[in-house]
Amino acid sequence: MHIQGPRIHGSKVQVYKVPTDAPEADGTFAWDSTTMVLVSIEAGDKRGIGYTYADGSTGKLVKTLLEKVVEGRAPFDHGSILQDLYRQVRNSGETGISSMAISAIDNALWDLRARLLDTSLVSLLGSVRGGIPVYGSGGFTSYDDAQLTNQLGGWAERGFSMVKMKVGTHPDDDLRRVSVARKAIGESTDLFVDANGAYTVAQALALAQAFAQASNVRWFEEPVSSDNLVGLSKVRARAPLGMDIAAGEYGYTAWYFDRMLKANAITVLQADATRCGGISGFLNSGALCWAANTPLSSHCGPSMHVHVCCAVPRAIHMEFFHDHVRIERMFFDGFCEPVGGVMCPDRTRPGMGLTLKEKDAERFLT
Numbered sequence: 113m114h115i116q117g118p119r120i121h122g123s124k125v126q127v128y129k130v131p132t133d134a135p136e137a138d139g140t141f142a143w144d145s146t147t148m149v150l151v152s153i154e155a156g157d158k159r160g161i162g163y164t165y166a167d168g169s170t171g172k173l174v175k176t177l178l179e180k181v182v183e184g185r186a187p188f189d190h191g192s193i194l195q196d197l198y199r200q201v202r203n204s205g206e207t208g209i210s211s212m213a214i215s216a217i218d219n220a221l222w223d224l225r226a227r228l229l230d231t232s233l234v235s236l237l238g239s240v241r242g243g244i245p246v247y248g249s250g251g252f253t254s255y256d257d258a259q260l261t262n263q264l265g266g267w268a269e270r271g272f273s274m275v276k277m278k279v280g281t282h283p284d285d286d287l288r289r290v291s292v293a294r295k296a297i298g299e300s301t302d303l304f305v306d307a308n309g310a311y312t313v314a315q316a317l318a319l320a321q322a323f324a325q326a327s328n329v330r331w332f333e334e335p336v337s338s339d340n341l342v343g344l345s346k347v348r349a350r351a352p353l354g355m356d357i358a359a360g361e362y363g364y365t366a367w368y369f370d371r372m373l374k375a376n377a378i379t380v381l382q383a384d385a386t387r388c389g390g391i392s393g394f395l396n397s398g399a400l401c402w403a404a405n406t407p408l409s410s411h412c413g414p415s416m417h418v419h420v421c422c423a424v425p426r427a428i429h430m431e432f433f434h435d436h437v438r439i440e441r442m443f444f445d446g447f448c449e450p451v452g453g454v455m456c457p458d459r460t461r462p463g464m465g466l467t468l469k470e471k472d473a474e475r476f477l478t
């Protein structure tokens with residue numbers, strides 16, 4: 113194939129709003145639906161898809177960016193397209209919605225390039241492993257004890273070695289809820305908690321000790337706001353031995369991750385390829401983690417991460433988030449079901465291996 117390959121001759125964005133299967137809440141927010149912004153980009157006889165979970169307004173920006181920057185370009189000039197995308201959003205800011213729009217486009221371009229080469233994305237990136245462990249993630253603060261027990265216990269029964277629950281909405285009840293979860297999953301499954309920044313430093317420090325002692329909690333995510341790097345580093349410094357402090361899900365740029373790593377604020381960095389500049393941004397976060405000797409874990413959207421997480425040396429596990437798993441299973445033929453708690457990209461399928469089930473998705477179009 114000529115190195116430049118065919119040019120992009122078609123692109124579109126679709127916005128889907130999917131109601132949750134039950135009311136959901138974490139330490140700082142409550143929601144009843146999830147919005148997926150899906151981008152398709154065509155070149156030759158191939159179509160690449162990528163997406164972000166973002167506000168519906170992101171779709172409007174994606175449309176503008178596709179028309180102004182992406183159409184007519186060569187997919188193998190991906191690097192130059194990315195530079196132009198960032199120039200295009202300079203005046204509105206590179207973070208937030210801009211970064212989520214660019215992430216969805218970047219993911220579609222990676223998928224398209226792999227399809228044009230008729231190879232899987234993990235093969236194009238260069239695999240370091242055949243599969244990556246996932247942790248079941250849900251345990252919303254809106255759940256009663258039975259819902260919490262069923263969901264987390266179900267994942268443990270399915271062979272997941274780690275599960276995560278939300279805390280922080282009712283701090284006085286958190287220790288009890290965490291003990292309910294521990295009882296549901298038994299002793300051999302690691303238990304993670306995520307406060308979504310709900311606690312003060314003092315509350316987080318007290319609860320870190322209590323969670324570890326009473327329920328052997330191994331991971332404390334965003335114990336305080338992830339913007340509070342001083343607070344996070346205080347929690348990290350005094351956390352019980354063997355408890356990871358994790359954050360990074362709201363990181364949009366490499367500079368953000370670099371600041372977080374340099375502040376000694378975390379022991380595991382989280383990055384989200386649907387927010388941080390797509391697969392390209394996720395690779396950058398992997399390079400920063402390499403240099404900082406820090407493990408990396410992916411946040412949400414498992415189907416956008418399974419290939420890249422098998423190609424980034426520092427990646428240790430992925431989040432198998434209830435809402436997104438439900439949507440990705442419903443929307444995509446080729447969704448990878450974890451086996452024994454490990455998700456393996458299907459290297460026999462081109463790109464990310466996903467085909468949109470148009471008929472199943474259609475009723476959620478906005």
Ligand SMILES: [Mg+2]
Nearest residue numbers: 306308333361
């Ligand atoms: Mg989180």
